[in-house]
Amino acid sequence: MIIVRGIDLFIFDFLADVIKTSTSILNSASGWLMISFIIAGLLHNLISPERFQRSIGNTKISSLLKSTISGMLLPICSCGVIPIGISMYYSGAYLGPVLAFMTSTPIINPVAVILSFGLLGPKITLIYVIAGFLVPMIVGMLGNHLSGRELFMPGLEGQTIELEEEKLSVGEKIKEGMMWSFQELAPTISKYVILGMLMAGAIMTVFPHDLIQKYLGNPGVLSLANVSILACVMYVCAVGHIPFIAALVASGASPGIAITFLIAGAATNLPELISMYKVIGKRTVCIYSLTLVISSWIVGYITNKLLGGSAMTGPFARDTSVKFANTILLNIPDFAKYICTMIIFILFVKAILPEIKNLISGLSIKKTNA
Secondary structure (H helix, E strand, O other), rough: OOOHHHHHHHHHHHHHHHHHHHHHHHHHHHHHHHHHHHHHHHHHHHOOOOHHHHHHHOOOOHHHHHHHHHOOOOOOOOOOHHHHHHHOOOOOOOOHHHHHHHHHHHOOHHHHHHHHHHHHHHHHHHHHHHHHHHHHHHHHHHHHHHHHHHOOOOOOOOOOOOOOOOOOHHHHHHHHHHHHHHHHHHHHHHHHHHHHHHHHHHHHOOOOOHHHHHHHOOOOOHHHHHHHHHHHHHHOOOHHHHHHHHHHHHOOOOOHHHHHHHHHHOOOOOHHHHHHHHOOOHHHHHHHHHHHHHHHHHHHHHHHHOOOOOOOOOOHHHHHHHHHHHHHHHOHHHHHHHHHHHHHHHHHHHHHHHHHHHHHHHHHHHHHHO
16 A cells, blocks of 8 residues: 555656646747747738748749748747748748758757857857758758658649739738637647647656766767757757757767757757647658758767867857847746746647547447447
8 A cells, every 4th residue: 555655656746747847848938939929920921822932932942041041040949930830831831941941940040159159169169050051951952852742731732822912901911810820820839839848848857957967978878879869859948958068068078969969959859840740741750850860960970070079178258158149139038938838828728628528529429329
C-alpha cells in the first residue's frame, strides 16, 4: 500500500512538473504567437493570393532568396513563425519559399547576431551568419524538389490563381483577415501547439537544462549527431538560447556544439513539427526535420575542423553587444505574456471542444445500443 501511494505521488509530482514546465515554455512563446496571428491575418487579405503567386508562387531561386532574406530580418521564434508560414502557404506561396522562411526566421535575426557576436565571438558568429543563410536555402530547394502534392496550396494544382478582385476597403480587409486568423487559423494552430508544449515539457522535465548543460559541456559525452537531434526536439527562444549556448561553450563544449544548437535548436521544436504535420503534411515534416538535423550536424562538424574543436577564447565586446541587443529587442511584459497564454489556451479549448462533444456523443450511443 505504501509502495502504491509512493508511485502515485511520484506520478502526480511528475505531471505537476510537466505542466509547470510546459506553461513556462508557452509563456515565453505566447506573445510571439499572438503577434504572428495578427501578421498572418494581415497577410491573408492585404497581400492578395495573386501577388503571392507572382512573388513566391514558384520554384525559382529568386523566390527562395526573397523568403530567406525577409525571414532573417524578423526576430520571431520557431513557434511564432508557424501561423505566418502557414498563412503564406494557404495564400498561394510554394512549399520551398515557405520552408525557407520558416527556417531562416527563427535561426537568425539582427538581435541574435549581435548577441552571438558579443557572447560567442566573431569567428563562431561569422559561421553562424553564413549557415543561417545557406541552410534555409537548402531546405527550400529540397522542399521544392522532393515534395509531392504539398508543393502547392491545396486545390491550386500548381495553376495560377485567378480571382476577381473584391472592392473592399483596407479596414474591411483587415477585419476579415483578423476574423479568419483568430476564428480558423489560431484555434487549429493552438491545438497542436499546446500538445507540442506538453510533450516538450515532459522532455524538459526528464532532461532539464542543468543536466543538458552538464553533459553537453563534455565534448566526449554526446556526438554532434545526437546534439542535432536533441536540439530539434527542444524548444528554445529565437534569441534567449544564445546565453545558454555561451554557457555550454564556457563549460567546455566545442564550437561545433554551439553552431549545432544555434541552427537546429532555434529552427524547430515539437509544437512546430506537429503543426506542420497536421496542417501541411508528413512529407513536409520529413524534409524539414531531416534536413535541419543533417545540415546542423555538418555545419557543426565543419566548425570544429575550422576552429580546431576548441572552445572560444573569450567573449568579444560582451557588455556593448548585450546592451545594444536589449535596446532593439522587443521585450513583452510578463502580464502580457500571461494574457496571451490564456488566449491561446482558450483557442485550444475552442478547437478541441467539438471533438470532445463528438466523443461523448459516440460513447453515449454505444452505451445505449449495448
